[in-house]
Amino acid sequence: MYEQIAFYLFSVLTVTLFLITVMSKNVLYAMTSLAAGMVLISGFFFILGADFLGVVQLIVYVGAVMALYSFAMMFFDATRNIKEKSTHPALVFGLGGMSALVLVMMFAAPLYSEKIQAFYPMHPEAGNAQDVGIVLFTKYLIPFEVAAVMLLVAMIAGIILAGKKMDVSFTQDLSVDDEIMKQKDAK
């Protein structure tokens, strides 16, 4: 009962919030509702017993990602209302509705099967964090490390793309080459 109420509450709220994210003309509203929706999603995780995941969701999304977005928003000076040309609403909502319909039908199918054995079963007695830790650092150690590399890549990318060095472009600058030539001549 408690679970049901929570589920429906979270469902309605997330859907509404994400709708706002998607439909709002104001970046601020959109972002705020996105953040709120993400918080609520962590609620789902908690209901589902994925406590650690819920925490990560809160920290990474609501903490890191949203902070990034807000900094970006400030940089872009996008607090005012955004004018967007709307792409054929019929097409957009048709496609959205269609995909919702098909996905819902798909998920309404009897996917769940008793026969399926968990390969990495949970151990409720030990707690979610421990479970996750063990699997993550054994089975999924490699993806974990690769994710680290990925984050490194993202970091480097973020740094160099946003860096000052990008303000001048050698790509279209003919004089750069002349300098090289001069240097070579000097040698």
Add this chain to the structure above:
Amino acid sequence: MESLVYIALFAPFVSSLFAALFGMSPRKTFVGAIASLLLFVSLSASMMLAYHVYQTGESVHITMMDWIHMGDLYIPFGFNVDQVSVTMMNVVTLVSTVVHIYSIGYMDHDKSFNRFFSYLSAFVFSMMVLVMSDNFAGLFIGWEGVGVCSWLLIGFWYHKPDLTREENPSISPSWAANEAFIMNRIADLGMLIGLFIIYWNVGSLQYDAVFAAIPHLTDVILSTAAIALFIGAMGKSAQFPLHTWLTDAMEGPTPVSALIHAATMVTAGVFLVIRVHPLFSVTPEVSYFIAALGTFVAFFAASMALVNRDLKRIIAFSTLSQLGYMFAAAGLGAYWIALFHLAAHAFFKALLFLGAGNVMHAMHDELDIFKMGGLKKSMKATYIYMGLASLALAGIPPLAGFFSKDAIIETAFNEGTLILWVMLVVTAGMTAFYSFRQVFLTFEGDERYKEFGIHPHEMYKFVLVAMSPLAILAVIAGFFRESFNAFVTHLLPGYEMSEHTHHLALILGAIVFAFAVGGILLAYKKYAKGLKRSEKVENSFIYRLLANQYYIPNLYEEFISKPYAMISEMMWKGVDLKIVDTTVDGIAKFLYRSGDGTRKMQTGNLSNYLNWMAIGGVLLLVVAMISAMIG
């Protein structure tokens, strides 16, 4: 004997090559002389061969080398000198020798003198191949060879421009040459088909093999083969409906007309029928058709000759008519008579043409007999020659024509084909009339040429001398009828008149004679005193019909040439460019245009790209759903 065969065959070839060496140089008389000499060599060899064949009664057969050997088809270059071919060889070489010598005089002023001899000798060579070959393929070589030489020689004065049909009925020499070649080609196709039929049913194209196989073949095969071969003969011998080229061929120099279009090449068709007599003699329907067609052409051509004003065309029509006679004889089974008439005709017709050539030479190439008259003063020898030849042609005894033509008419009677007989007899009368109409209009009466400021003069002496053998033969050839009969019937089936005919021979002869003399007299009455033209007659339907050759050339032009050109144009512009090519280009253009169309999906707008992606994904999902639901 083999070397004689080679000499007879290749002397003209050497002559042609020799003359060709000088083909592009200015006139050199010695070219003509050497060519004539070589032709004379060929004539001598032919005569010696004739003597040999006559003596031994055996034919000389040689196989020079292989020509085509593929699959089962084996064709050698083989030559066979037997009674028939040796006759032809003699006729051909004799007339050509005379014509060669004649041409030295006639072509005197022509800048292409050397070239002319080259062509002329080449023609003789082809003709020799034609008559001497021992197989159908060799015959066909000669057959086509003479066709090409004829094309070259008709178009000899190729530089003349095209005129309208009113100005010149044959438009231009080059036009006439092409016409002749193409018409012959039509017939040649028939001949080729004949060869194919024979090959696939006999397995060989050698005469002896084919003749030996004839008894084993069915009637249908024999008849189709005979018809196909005869179609070939029709083209070369200008039988209706492929006859129009012959009169147009008169655009060529006159010696050419004498040699090719009177004495030799046009008789190749008759020769073919005689050569292949074992085939024709077992296909009576085809033979009868040949006879009937021959008779018809004899009459038909003679009718056109009645009103023609062109000196050479009249002779050409008369050639046509005489060819009809020959076919009539051959068709009726009297092969030796046909061959005899062929030989006799060659002599007097060549003589006639050469005489006409003299006249032309004198008249500066004027050919309209209405513009001549009274030439006998300046050209006595020619008058005699032409008169003799015309008499022979008209069948006045004791000249050659009488013996040969009379025999044909008699044959028609003998075979009981009275209609043919009647037509032939009437034609004989017409022949006499138009021959003498021409002779009288040319040589007798008022001197109409003076209006045109022409000063006629007689031909060179040596030319006249050279013509004399023909004249002599035209006179005396008839007397050799029986020995000729005996000679050739070694090979050809004999033909004897029935008792009944034999009894009536005199009466029949008298009837023909009466017609002939009647014709001459009529001509004399009308034309000997000079030309009296009658508007009424000339405007009459029949006159115009005859003068325009029954409008057949016009018909051909309107219903064959022009539509062909039109359809060709349509095929090109309408079908080839508009349909076939446009389809091909259309496919290419369609692809290109659809490229222009589809590249529009690449708007450059990210939102659209995302839409496409979503459309793709969602569409696939929908398809997945539907197909999962269907099962």
Add this chain to the structure above:
Amino acid sequence: MDNILSVLVFFPAIAGMLGFVVNKDSARVYGITVAAIEFFLSLWLWFAFDGHNPGMQFVEMIPMIPDFGVSYYLGVDGISLFIILMTTLMTLIGIMSMSVTENVKNMVITLLFLEMTMVGVFVSLDAIIFYLFWELSLVPMLYIIGAWGGTLRVYAAIKFFLYTFMGSLIMLVGMLFVAYIYHDLTGVWSFALTDWYALVLPVNYQLWLFAAFFIGFAIKVPMFPFHTWLPYAHGQAPTIGSVILAAVLLKMGTYGFVRFSLPMFPDASVIAITPIAMISIIMIIYTAMVAYAQKDMKQVVAYSSVSHMGIIMLGIFAMNAEGIGGSVFQMLSHGIVSGALFMLVGVIYDRRHTKMMDEFGGLASIMPKYAVIFGIMLMASVGLPLTIGFVGEFLVLIGFYQVSPIMTILAGSSIILGAVYMLSVYKKSFFGPVTKDENKTLKDLDIKETVSLVPLVLIVIWLGVYPKPILEPIDNSVKAMLSFMDEKAITQEAKDMIQVAKSTKEMK
């Protein structure tokens, strides 16, 4: 010299590669020398060739991709030998007579590469190697048409390339399918023709495969209605391009039919006789008519090529030694004659820069030598006996007569229609008075042109009079092929139709 074929194939290519170094001014001489050596090599091949052996000779076999069955597999028999000779000859003559003045070096190099591909096509006994040379031959030709051609050259070149390319890709699918079947039956991959010959395919497979190969070959031949690239290609190509195109490239299609379609699919070929004969007859008559309507001299020759190719096609599907042998001979004859005709048109084009017939008239009196040679070639083209043109045409028609007399009569109309358009060309350009002043000063054939044309004239006459040295090897190989087809054919109809050398006696 067992590897004479490899030498023949790669000698021109290597020479072409080295040709980059040769100075521009000497390029032509270099080209002539190389082509002459190549021609003598091919003569040597003929000399060493055993005319009585109907099978493949000088066979070379090096596996290239054994896992995929591709091998470098060369050989010649009586059928291909003379086409190779003609290829080398026409290339030599072509280079000799070449009137191109711009970029001569590029032209020479291109021609040498083209020669490699052409020889390669005719010596290959491996389908993939065959296909390789087949496709590769398009490239130099594309360049020749496109770089030295007339105003529409790019269009013509691309049309030529794409059209043939499209067809050959379909053919490639056919080849792959045959290889698949071969693999299915034997467990081995092989593209070697001699292996493929051993395959006995069910009739429906044969039909599909025949169709696939047909598209490839028919476009190349070109058969109606795939012929429209040809007039453009010829019309726009420089003389040398037309010469090679007409003389050799078109032969690849007909050669393909003889080499692939007939021996591999005897039953399908027999079934295809009637449709192909009908197309051939359409080709013969229709293109002869179209040729008659042309105003451009070169287009006449181009369309006449199509018409003659119709004859060749007809002969191939006669299914008897006369027809097929005749076709092979006709390929040579058409190669030489049409090549010469294109050269002749080129001669006048070089002088007047037009090929329109109404620009001329009376050339016979201004350029007599030219007129004579043109006349001889014209007569060979219309199939005059004792010229090369007659032998092939006669054999083809006589061969096909056995299949269908009516169709032979229709096809035989080529001797009439051919005369019609050819003589009308001759009349329009050579006869009549000289009307145009520009024409009055035209020079007759110069040394270069004479030297290149006279050998062709001699060959035309020599092979017309004495074709035996050529016919004999062809005959042997064709007979061997026929008896092999007969053995292999499944259906009785096909066996009946394929006539193995004893044809006429059976008819009796």
Add this chain to the structure above:
Amino acid sequence: MIGLSHYLIVSALIFSIGLVGVLRRRNLLMLFFATEVMLNAVNIAFAAISHYYNDLTGQMFAFFVIAIAASEVAVGLGILIVLYKKQGSLDLDELTTMKG
């Protein structure tokens, strides 16, 4: 009782909402929001399946999805920054120099 399907359907709905956002947004920043929504939707699905199968793999996947989302944000924003410096706008309708 709340079954697996319930969660999955919520996930599907949110996914579709995200998709709608991706389709209709012209502002790149807000478009990125929509992609975050989609990834979050998937996370719900993974967590739910994980829960019902009593299997941890789903949660693992969700972790990595979060990590990936975070990295994407970093790189995406980096690109947006250079773009904004150059163009002064985040409107994707202005990004149409390459087309056709």
Add this chain to the structure above:
Amino acid sequence: MLEPIKVSLESLNLITLAPMLIAIAGGLIILCIDLIKENLDKSLYVMLTVLVLFTDFISVMGLNVNERGFFDVMLIDGVSIISQLLIVAGSMLFIPLGLTSRRFHEYEYPEFFALFLFMIAGFQFMAASDNLILIFVGIETASLALYTLIALHNRSDSYEAAVKYFTMGALAAAFYAMGSAVIYALTGSVELYQVAEVLSSRLDEAGLMIAVFGSSVLLLSAFAFKLSLFPFHTWAPDVYQGATAPLAGYMSVVPKIAAFVVSIRLFGMYIELGVEWVRIIILVIAVLTMTLANIMALVQEDVKRMLAYSSISHAGFVVAALALDTTDGNTSIFLYYALFMFTNLGAFAMLWISRHKQRRFDDRYDNPYEKFAGLINIMPVGAVIMALFMLSLAGVPPFSVFWGKIYVMQAAVNAGYVWLAIVMGLNSAIAAYYYLKLVVYMFLKEPVKSVDVVYYNLSKPLMAIIGFATVATVTAIFYVQPLISYLYYMISASGY
């Protein structure tokens, strides 16, 4: 408290990780070098990268076939080995294209090379795993690096390209994640060998088909994006145009090989399980892709854009082989890309050497056809070489792509899809047009402008690369045999 897990080091089979670790370590080394000393010349980094990649290559060669490592996350089967070899070799060939005579922005960053190496590691992880999680992380690592590399070219076109690629990539990632979720829901696993097992037992359950199809479709959408299949291809032309020529050429080969490996594992699994529907859908997409891309390529004005469409079309070609799911088919995929790689390397390198910093021929394009007009007169050897590449791409024998093409077609024929082979044939014929168009411009047209140098960017290393590509393209016939037998052996050994 759970029991600590004891794992022996041997069972981890760490060697399977060696190649990727080498690449990552290489990237880190480059970063460190930059930290120690700034402003080193790009040639140092290029050569370091090549060296790292070479070591990587050797280590891949040292792998044994059919091993699993690290709790079965790593999968070293034949496919993964050959694909890694191709990926590394391809990267090794493309990266020296940075050694141009002119300076371009991205090569000024040592990070560029580090990112490049990380990207390769990402691809290698994609190829060497059948775990959807690792595949996902690998994809994203590689993609994020690639987006950055594109943007680093630093001009508005490249940002535009990067944004487009990035945004669509994000959507594709969402599709991928959703698809994986559905698979997980169906089977309770994200490891393909287990997925296949469970799925085969569940296939006959009622009402599940929609989910099976749905999962395949979602994954297909994601990989169709990666492989640039219609209608997910729209990014490709713009990104190719916006990226530098070396990167565009690289994108047309290497990421696709990685994506193909995953596709073979994924969709091969579906087809193997008897879900014919997937095969049909892939075939339809393949045919649409090759045809539409071809038609669009016909009308392009820019060579690079044309090549972009052409590589879309080639991808469609190869995807058809994927749908066959036979050993021949899978062999042909790698054979095709291996051979295609050389030609594309050459073609893009030719564009790269002719790159000028300003657009001198067209306002929109770097490489409009006009630029190459009359190249035979300006740069004859270059023109001939470029023509060779074009002919090779068109599938003219004996150049490299031809062998790939007939092998694909043969695979189609062998699998009974003759119609597919015919469609491929016809498409090749259409494609020939646009390749020829360039040949025509180079050989048959007069130069548009009298431009001093077209090969503005040429340098000795680039010449060497082009020479290598030319030789590899022309002499393909000689190495196709070992290539085929190796690929076939490897693929059949891994059971595909």
